[in-house]
Amino acid sequence: MESSRVLTADGHSLAARCFKPHGGAARRAVIIACALGVPQSFYTRYATWLTQQGCVAYTFDWRGMGQSAPDNLRHYRAKLIDWALQDAPAMMELVAQRHPSLPISWFGHSMGGILFGAMPQHPQIDHVVTLGSGSGYVEHLAKPLRYVIGAFWHVIVPLSVARHGYYAGSRINAVGDLPRGIVAQWKRWCASPKFVLSEGEHIRQAYADVKLPITAVLFSDDTMASPAGIRAVHQPYTGTRVDYVNLRPQDVGARSVGHFNFFHARTGPQGWRHSLPWLGLA
Template sequence: MEHLTLHTDDGHTLAARCYRPADASVAARRVVILAPALGVPQSFYERYARWLSGHGCVVYTLDWRGMGASAPADLRRYRAKLIDWPLHDAPAIMQCAVSRHPGLPISWFGHSMGGILYGLMPKLPQIDHVVTLGSGSGHVSHLARPLRYGMLLFWHVIVPLSVARHGYFAGKRINAVADLPRGIVGQWKRWCASPDFCCVEGPHVREAYAAVRQPITAVLFTDDKMAHRRGVEAIHRLYTGTSVRYLTLHPKDVGAASVGHFDFFHTRTGPKGWAHSLSWLGVSPSARAAS
């Protein structure tokens, strides 16, 4: 595993990682960019990324600005917005992958927010497979019960109190998502307050999603309480210029007792479950290594 430092077009630095096939005889056939969920560090995906690299893929992960290893020591004075992730951070990891592997096709695998924001990212021709997992609108009408009631408490009590006290959202203190800058959690709150979600930013958002031409595979698990089908469909209906294939899975379909919003990438799912993702990502069977 290689540690990388990326530089964005607006002057920020990001921590990223690259996983290559360990066996030198396994030729890399595809790049996979694995984009994290909001508040989830890239280290969470390491086991899956290492496994995927054993199947002929070069895998890139990153920490979005303001979180994980890309966060400054003091978040109180750090200025960032959620919209910076697709407009500035994603292009940095995309251009890194293209420059290092100019002849390889690229798959984008976005988990939760990493998939939600894909429509706002640059249109990169080398990306020929797009997979989203658990990527749905956070508006209360799009959430499963009883989560929607808990999220009302989260947005109207927990978040304001945390930001007022610490100057940022101290998620680690309440065992929620990671610590996040106030600008990022503030914009997330604004999106979740509207049934239009990210489209509250203006008509250019719908135009950006409509301009996507790569077919999209939207994966959702039936026990995912954070990404209900209503919310997943609400986001993916924005892709009016391409086709969206919805893949609804039960945990038992990947050999797991439960998956929820996070555990597809956990060893509880493991190689037998992860093998399902090879076809989603366009990984050729001939590139597969032994599990």
């Protein structure tokens, strides 16, 4: 595993990691885009397994998160849309420059997949996978989360931001530490049934302009994303085909998967092999 820093067009430095196959040339590059509040280290097992399938895999931390965050988030300024418009293009370009002859797959977990339509498209990317990428609007959330999310937005988040100057999620084991601008924009999106598209007409048009087919994956025991939420996020892709893959934990040999555990060791290679056709590796 090789660590590096990636500079975005607007001057932010992102922490990234590269996982290379041992012996032989790679046949594909895969960029794994983190869920909101989840550090890139969470995806290390899966990225390492991808190298055994002949891939070079990349992980990274979005600005304001993990190793891409400053020591103190109190005065750090960032918006959620910056991840799509600045951070993602920087990672795409890095991978494309390092591997000009390889096709690239984008594997977005939760927010890492939600934002794909808002990202500038890169010609080397030919496969897109979203996992658990559902709308945060209350009626689109899985049960029972939709019944308690109000307390999160109207009590927990405001109190945390007021006390710390940022959302200190790691202190209460709820999401992770996030800059106040990130969590504020996330809250605004979640207040609207349009979710990300509430950002404006230019974002709706960006989703409509995507031409790449997308594989949208959801596990039946996901505690955050629901089938309705997954469809709400992917319906704006009016210029392409979305293939919906609905799986049960037992389909991948696991007792539970939920929103996070596809990448966990308890799923492992027996479950991860299901992702090979999604990524263009079958």
